[in-house]
Amino acid sequence: MIYCLITLFITFTSTLAQADPEVNMNVSQIIRYNGYKVEEYKVITKDGFVLGIQRIPSGKHESALNKTAKPVVFLQHGLLGSSFNWVANLPNQSLAFIMADAGFDVWLGNVRGNIYSRHHVFLKPSQEEFWAWSYDEMAKYDLPAMIEFALRTTHQSQLYYVGFSQGTMIAFASFSSNHILASKIKYFAALAPVANVGSIKSPIRYLSYFAYDFQLISHLLGYYEFLPGKSILQWLASYLCRGKLDPYCSNILFIIAGYDDHNGINKTRLPIYLSHTPAGTSVRNMVHFAQGVLSHRFQMFDYGNPSDNLKYYGQPMPPQYSIKTMNVPTILCSGRRDWLADPRDVSWLQSRIQNLVCHDVTESYDHLDFIWASDALNAVYKKMIKYFLRDYYN
Numbered sequence: 001m002i003y004c005l006i007t008l009f010i011t012f013t014s015t016l017a018q019a020d021p022e023v024n025m026n027v028s029q030i031i032r033y034n035g036y037k038v039e040e041y042k043v044i045t046k047d048g049f050v051l052g053i054q055r056i057p058s059g060k061h062e063s064a065l066n067k068t069a070k071p072v073v074f075l076q077h078g079l080l081g082s083s084f085n086w087v088a089n090l091p092n093q094s095l096a097f098i099m100a101d102a103g104f105d106v107w108l109g110n111v112r113g114n115i116y117s118r119h120h121v122f123l124k125p126s127q128e129e130f131w132a133w134s135y136d137e138m139a140k141y142d143l144p145a146m147i148e149f150a151l152r153t154t155h156q157s158q159l160y161y162v163g164f165s166q167g168t169m170i171a172f173a174s175f176s177s178n179h180i181l182a183s184k185i186k187y188f189a190a191l192a193p194v195a196n197v198g199s200i201k202s203p204i205r206y207l208s209y210f211a212y213d214f215q216l217i218s219h220l221l222g223y224y225e226f227l228p229g230k231s232i233l234q235w236l237a238s239y240l241c242r243g244k245l246d247p248y249c250s251n252i253l254f255i256i257a258g259y260d261d262h263n264g265i266n267k268t269r270l271p272i273y274l275s276h277t278p279a280g281t282s283v284r285n286m287v288h289f290a291q292g293v294l295s296h297r298f299q300m301f302d303y304g305n306p307s308d309n310l311k312y313y314g315q316p317m318p319p320q321y322s323i324k325t326m327n328v329p330t331i332l333c334s335g336r337r338d339w340l341a342d343p344r345d346v347s348w349l350q351s352r353i354q355n356l357v358c359h360d361v362t363e364s365y366d367h368l369d370f371i372w373a374s375d376a377l378n379a380v381y382k383k384m385i386k387y388f389l390r391d392y393y394n
Contacts (some may be wrong), residue, residue: 076161168191335368338365
């Protein structure tokens with residue numbers, strides 16, 4: 001037994017040593033590794049969560065003497081993700097680096113519960129109360145706190161917002177219910193947009209069968225964190241993603257969001273993707289997603305019975321988010337093969353957006369292609385950046 005453990009440890013350490021160095025880096029280290037400046041900040045929400053965010057203030061070859069005001073863009077990651085979403089590929093393929101080189105002041109958000117936002121002013125991750133939230137609280141507390149902080153720090157009154165997956169969901173929720181915050185968004189680009197998830201093909205659908213049986217859910221998944229990011233994932237990424245095993249790793253990575261069919265993902269980056277994903281969220285957040293599959297509504301968390309909902313909301317049913325009240329200029333970018341942002345749900349969403357700038361559909365794209373496809377610059381990013389720059393300089 002001892003011999004087996006020693007052998008496993010030697011294999012583990014030697015494998016990590018041979019891995020791509022970015023496997024073991026955090027986001028700030030990845031940014032520096034690629035030749036960009038980075039700043040780190042802590043933002044405290046009104047309910048006490050401490051969020052870690054990063055900033056890329058300038059392009060790779062931009063002079064430090066350049067003090068010219070520049071457009072501010074805020075990038076918000078997706079479900080089970082982190083700010084890593086935006087720096088995962090090579091510099092000419094990763095949106096954060098592309099926008100920094102295009103002249104933007106780039107801010108990378110991290111919502112509560114992921115690896116960069118696992119602190120609270122008085123709660124600890126070992127406590128059930130630390131995990132008692134869903135995307136409602138991200139929309140109500142996290143997004144306003146991070147956006148306001150970025151605006152104060154840059155001395156600007158408005159910024160451009162790019163959300164991916166859950167990053168679009170919390171934006172639709174926040175901008176439709178907080179009109180003061182919405183007035184500070186110049187453009188909202190929604191990549192793989194999510195709101196109503198009634199038609200999703202993702203395995204989240206199977207979780208929906210138990211979404212109101214909180215006792216069973218807690219027995220199966222606990223009350224705390226869902227799919228925590230652990231060091232074992234880094235080992236699996238380095239050890240398994242080699243040669244013939246690459247497709248299996250790809251399937252594991254995409255099991256919730258959908259499979260990569262068009263081979264747009266850079267397979268050599270799979271160990272890096274897997275070492276940073278999943279980054280953590282709460283069980284309640286996943287349950288909230290699952291509830292949406294059954295309800296076909298974009299609404300707040302359902303506590304399971306009218307009396308509890310009455311206690312929290314003053315009404316027997318959870319309030320719905322009214323996207324029609326949001327007037328932010330919005331760009332939709334969706335994929336025909338997306339499991340999580342199903343085209344039928346995106347059509348439902350589009351019909352409710354009052355200030356739609358455009359809706360671009362990429363036929364070959366699934367959910368994760370919007371952040372990790374090697375051709376995303378030409379397929380998605382260039383047009384979005386063109387809209388932003390034309391708006392800023394005109």
